[in-house]
Amino acid sequence: MFKTDSRKGIAAAAAAVLAFAGLTVSAPAQAAVGLNVEPNKGSTYAVPVNDRMDIRVYTDGISQDLISNLKFKVTTDGSITLKYNTATASPAGNTNATALSAGTTSNVISSVTKSAGVATVLSLAVDGATYTSASETVTVVAWLDADGDGEVDDTYASSAISVNFVDGDNITWTTEFATPALGATSIDAFVSSNDINMQALNGTIHFTFKEVATRSDAVTASYNTTAAKFKATATSASWGVNATSFSSSGSVSATAKYSYAASASYTSVVDSALTNIGSEIVRQTGATSVALINGVSASATTTNTKVSGSRITVSPTATTLKLTAAALTDSGAVGVKDQTMTFKVTEVGAAGMDAGSVLTVGSTSIKFPNTGKIEDGSFTATTDADGIATIEISLAGIKKDTSFTVAASTPGVAAVTTTVTFKEAEAASVKLTNVAIATGVTPVIVVAKSTAVDLTFAVLDTYGALISGSGYAVRVDQGAITVSNGVSAGKATVTFPGYSTAATYNLTANVTKDGALVSGLTAENITLKVSSAGVPAAVSQTSTGLGTSDAATLSLTTKDWKNADTRLGESAASSLDGGKLLTGIVTDASGNAVAGATVTLTGSDLFFNVAGLVYTTGTATVVTDAAGSYSATVYAQKTGKKTVTIASGAATKAVDLYYVAAATSSGTVLAVTTNATGDIAAPGTTIRATVKLTDKFGNPVAADDANGEAFSVTVTGPGFVSAIPTKLSKTGEATLNVLLGSKDEGSVVFTASYDGDGDGTAKAAITSTKTIVVQEVTVEANAVIGSFQGRWAVRVENAKGSTVTVKVGGKWYKYVSLNDNYTFSRKSKVGATVPVKVWVDGQLQNDQTLTIK
Numbered sequence: 001m002f003k004t005d006s007r008k009g010i011a012a013a014a015a016a017v018l019a020f021a022g023l024t025v026s027a028p029a030q031a032a033v034g035l036n037v038e039p040n041k042g043s044t045y046a047v048p049v050n051d052r053m054d055i056r057v058y059t060d061g062i063s064q065d066l067i068s069n070l071k072f073k074v075t076t077d078g079s080i081t082l083k084y085n086t087a088t089a090s091p092a093g094n095t096n097a098t099a100l101s102a103g104t105t106s107n108v109i110s111s112v113t114k115s116a117g118v119a120t121v122l123s124l125a126v127d128g129a130t131y132t133s134a135s136e137t138v139t140v141v142a143w144l145d146a147d148g149d150g151e152v153d154d155t156y157a158s159s160a161i162s163v164n165f166v167d168g169d170n171i172t173w174t175t176e177f178a179t180p181a182l183g184a185t186s187i188d189a190f191v192s193s194n195d196i197n198m199q200a201l202n203g204t205i206h207f208t209f210k211e212v213a214t215r216s217d218a219v220t221a222s223y224n225t226t227a228a229k230f231k232a233t234a235t236s237a238s239w240g241v242n243a244t245s246f247s248s249s250g251s252v253s254a255t256a257k258y259s260y261a262a263s264a265s266y267t268s269v270v271d272s273a274l275t276n277i278g279s280e281i282v283r284q285t286g287a288t289s290v291a292l293i294n295g296v297s298a299s300a301t302t303t304n305t306k307v308s309g310s311r312i313t314v315s316p317t318a319t320t321l322k323l324t325a326a327a328l329t330d331s332g333a334v335g336v337k338d339q340t341m342t343f344k345v346t347e348v349g350a351a352g353m354d355a356g357s358v359l360t361v362g363s364t365s366i367k368f369p370n371t372g373k374i375e376d377g378s379f380t381a382t383t384d385a386d387g388i389a390t391i392e393i394s395l396a397g398i399k400k401d402t403s404f405t406v407a408a409s410t411p412g413v414a415a416v417t418t419t420v421t422f423k424e425a426e427a428a429s430v431k432l433t434n435v436a437i438a439t440g441v442t443p444v445i446v447v448a449k450s451t452a453v454d455l456t457f458a459v460l461d462t463y464g465a466l467i468s469g470s471g472y473a474v475r476v477d478q479g480a481i482t483v484s485n486g487v488s489a490g491k492a493t494v495t496f497p498g499y500s501t502a503a504t505y506n507l508t509a510n511v512t513k514d515g516a517l518v519s520g521l522t523a524e525n526i527t528l529k530v531s532s533a534g535v536p537a538a539v540s541q542t543s544t545g546l547g548t549s550d551a552a553t554l555s556l557t558t559k560d561w562k563n564a565d566t567r568l569g570e571s572a573a574s575s576l577d578g579g580k581l582l583t584g585i586v587t588d589a590s591g592n593a594v595a596g597a598t599v600t601l602t603g604s605d606l607f608f609n610v611a612g613l614v615y616t617t618g619t620a621t622v623v624t625d626a627a628g629s630y631s632a633t634v635y636a637q638k639t640g641k642k643t644v645t646i647a648s649g650a651a652t653k654a655v656d657l658y659y660v661a662a663a664t665s666s667g668t669v670l671a672v673t674t675n676a677t678g679d680i681a682a683p684g685t686t687i688r689a690t691v692k693l694t695d696k697f698g699n700p701v702a703a704d705d706a707n708g709e710a711f712s713v714t715v716t717g718p719g720f721v722s723a724i725p726t727k728l729s730k731t732g733e734a735t736l737n738v739l740l741g742s743k744d745e746g747s748v749v750f751t752a753s754y755d756g757d758g759d760g761t762a763k764a765a766i767t768s769t770k771t772i773v774v775q776e777v778t779v780e781a782n783a784v785i786g787s788f789q790g791r792w793a794v795r796v797e798n799a800k801g802s803t804v805t806v807k808v809g810g811k812w813y814k815y816v817s818l819n820d821n822y823t824f825s826r827k828s829k830v831g832a833t834v835p836v837k838v839w840v841d842g843q844l845q846n847d848q849t850l851t852i853k
Helices: 003-020 064-069
Strands: 035-039 046-048 052-059 070-075 082-088 098-100 106-109 120-126 136-144 161-166 174-177 186-192 204-211 215-220 222-224 229-235 251-259 277-282 289-293 305-308 311-314 320-328 340-347 357-361 364-368 376-382 388-396 402-409 416-422 427-432 444-447 453-461 472-478 481-486 491-496 503-513 524-530 580-587 598-610 614-623 629-636 640-648 651-659 669-674 686-694 710-716 733-739 746-755 766-774 782-788 791-797 803-808 811-816 821-827 833-840 843-851
Touching (some): 064 070, 070 082, 070 098, 186 204, 186 251, 229 251, 320 402, 427 524, 453 524, 580 598, 629 651, 669 766, 686 766, 710 733, 782 833, 791 833, 803 821
Antiparallel strands (some): 052 120, 070 106, 070 136, 204 251, 427 453, 453 491, 503 524, 598 614, 598 629, 598 640, 746 766, 803 833, 833 843
């Protein structure tokens, strides 16, 4: 017996044992010697009856001369026509070649495309004209017909394999969604089946995504090797998914449809049983997006930290890094409280952080041992009433040029990612501080002829802080003139010589380090205008929309204010709102614009921002440009009329600004007060309660249901309650009365509630209570001693019916108080000094020495 026969016998015996045990023998099929047969893709020989099956045949260890003898024998039950094609290396597709006609059960395919050393792929398909809506099985044997007799030669034959063309009724399809995140920009849907070789499908699967019942778009699916399923993704480009798509309740469905269209010469039947395989998700409510608010370092300024887009650069010397993120509702403008915010930290690359680096928040630490794998970890925080979550990361062992990412997310909401990189500070820019002017605009300095000018500069580092270290100088160039001076504590003053000729000169300021220009630094360009200086005679104000006493138009800022000069590395309050730009022109007596004039703006309860650089309270100083123009942005936190006085030299102008009322959603302080002294009210009296709502700046806040805010008052306890208010007036107040009966007792409890958005989510719901005890009020007696017109006098209060005893010097007097404000007096001598004591019902109430007037 040949060795090959022995191998074939062992394989047949193994197959028999497996069959006896009830197990299925699956591909690939092993030939007797080196002829391998397997599905071109996947691992099984099952496809929908209207698709084709691609079978891959390759040799292993056989003489390549024999490959020319490759043939296939196909066998069916005779009920179908079987089409075929062959090709090398890649699938052949379908053609009109007939492998086996209906009524014939077996045939040999001898016309085979082959090439030595290259796999042959046999494509088989059932002709749609003979398909009768039933699953079909085709048996295939590949062999090398060495003797050319057309009969299967067992020496070089594969095992018989069964190709199953499965009817749609026998295929169970599953469609599903990957759990979508609120705020995500795509949705993934999958289709799969255990009844066929999904990877071998040659047809097309389309998903039709439908958003509730209003939008529907088709997306083609492709096989995903990771999921081992067909996957389709609906994106903003193809379907309109965006950060607000999953913000309200409703459903999104994906319906899968499968089809297979062959070449023009061969058309397959689309099995309708394979269509409309739907899946659905129900959308969530609540937060729909996360905004990562890039943070600041330990000093609570931008020193040591630079934010640029989605990247944060931090000095390796920083000891802490504060990061904040907001959970937001649909509009992205209102925060959601009590959300768990996860900050996932991942080093950038396996050596993104230096060995020994440690990030710590509270008791949680993330270490980076540099063991060859990417380290990560997470910190969590809960969003506050404004939807803000904050973590402050303690930094240890940090080295330069290392980095990690931070992905902030809440459950079910897509993460927002920023990259943190540690980089040493370097000189980055030089700023002229003589004037405050918007970034990108060339400052203008006006001087008289032959007059030197002191130019003051700030040199900032990578993080916007004043540069530290030695060897730095500011150099100012203008043609042949170069002047420089050293930098001390980040500042320098360079005296530039005067010009005798009236003209405009262009200057450039740079920074040198040990005499060499600092590369990559942002230089400052300056226009020096030499001319006769004009004298300010009038100042105008050209801004409109400032409002009137009858119609306020200016919006309040809702942000806290912070004085800062950002040119000196100081940080200003972020995200300021409600600003109004004031503009005007300074002119001389002839109406000519005065360039280089100093303009001062002042106003109580106002804040000023000059050119986005200098932030001051109550006053701001501006220098006019070459056209005599000035500008500054003014802010107010208090509602009502505000006045700005604008002055330049002897010229002044007063401008009134009218600010609107605080927003009805801005309430933060809710108070309940009453007329009950000491929170005690006597039976038979009336308790008058006042509820007042203000914002964090003390402005009254109306709550009239106009914008969805909620307000309510409840009263419990004795007494008759007047009409209970349901709104707060424009003064932020509401009043109500409780009339107590003469026999009432107990406690009256007033409870006022307010919610800025009406649903308890976006704003903190505020509740305030006031408890008034109802009981008889005991008023203590009070004795007042005084004199007038040569008489001493005693006035006894709250003692009607009581016995009053008075001792003046050595004389005693006794009487009964006839009311609650009873006065008793006797004549004495002006200038006399007498001791006076007063008892009420035997209790000493007053004791003093009195000089008679």
